[in-house]
Amino acid sequence: MLERISEQHEAIRQVLIEFNVDLLLSKNENKNITKTISSLKAFQDVISPAKRYHSLSDIIPQVEAIRRKLKELQESGNELAKELAQHLNHHFSGAKENDWLTLSTTLDLRYRDIALSEKGTFTRIMKRIIAEMENLNEENQRSGFRQPDNFDMALKRYLEKEILQSEWDPLAFWKFPKDEDWYLSEVARKYLAVVSTAGPADIAFDMEKARLVASRRSSLDPEHLNMMLFLNGNCFLHS
Template sequence: MGVCKKLVSSFSYSWKKKRDLAEAQKQLKLPEHSLKTECPTRWGSRQAMIDRVLEQHKAIAQVLSSDRKLRHLTLSWQDIDVLEAINKSLSPLVEFTDALSGEKYISVSFLKPTLHLFRNSILEVQEDDTDLVKSIKQKIVDYLNDKYSDPETQELLDMASALDPRFKFKYVNKDNRGSIEDRLTAEMKTMSADVTEDAAAAATPKKKKGLGSFFKVTTDKAAGPPLQQDQAITFELQSYLQTETLDAEEDPLKWWKESQRIYPRLSNLARKYLCIPATSSSSERVFSTSGNIVSCLRSSLKPDHVNRLVFLAKNL
């Protein structure tokens, strides 16, 4: 990787090297692409750099062969084998990292299905894999398993997946389904109480009591409503779980909006969990935007002005 970075930087800072590379690409009939530089804050940039170097390594070798100072950067067959192993292991993950970094659609409920797909398909060891490829794949799987091994994180991902009508309990461990149903039921009860309190708080001002209110007979209904509410919550949850799952390409937010009257409590829970971003990319983008705004020439901006400018930059 060190040789690869030095190789790319030597072409990035020399217009002569870029010119010679373009001529070599025409001679070798290679795509006329420029080399890519790795960016530490951009996901997938290392794989993109490696992929471009492998694509252009013949043209690069031809350019470096005429330069005595940089001839030592020419990739050997061992270097190419290592880069190909890294590229083969990382290239299938690029699309998933890009998809999970989105902001305008639900992403948190995709984590469980994506992890399942990684373990059982994409990162599964193949017969034609080299020892290095097998090692890289196993390291990635071990890292993901360790990263999401926390019970609270697993419970949150299970809740998000269960509230997505495209997946429900499909990717939830069978041993955890009972506890997830219990938590759904408990949170539906809590949310019902909160909705009732909000409705009472937003009610119209109290009217002046009439004489009839003093003769109104109050009955004890404490035993009835809780049981009815429990039955309604159980029926709502079981009815949702028994409905057909949506196609993976359909929009769950649209489905919840259309089904809000049928599942009022679950729709509120879905709003609570499905708004969680799967990655920290959205906040990193805000930091990058603020870094572009608060430059050396604008270092005297007040915090309120910075907040407004960042808000406008992200929402216009």
């Protein structure tokens, strides 16, 4: 709506003048609308690109991308971008300290290096992944399911792999692991199978998705709605 007002500003002004309606926007108000549009577009550009699968691993990269865009706007004098950046930092400043977020991002080969960009985070996450594999190994040893892998070597092989393009499905990469990477793949599937709560953000910029929770369907039970979003994001896993 704000974009339409900005695009049609001159036409709207002419109509208001013609009908002698005192609703003309001042130059400062028009300037604020432009700044608001550019600030919100920073979120839209990051969140809106269509993806087949929305994983928890998307959150840290998206936050980093939005932070960069808002910083560029701040440097051009956009006060709203500065305020939005402050709110973003308030809510997500500790994102890389959250093991669920960092492990899922690390084991997503599209974003691995983003999660491991800080030395302290790298050491902590490597230890956590190895601990996860060791726990899985203990469970399997009790049932005699399989022999343990060399966990350090499995991680080393993974860290040496080339980054995937952003449109790739992170779970597809782990679907058919080599035997020596089986434990690592199980840990990866555990964390990458968590669907990110992208629904509200997508709905804000996508009318098609907004229909799912529009007023005509407001009687949907929250539990049922969450299940619908989950199934929609994972419908391809049966193949």
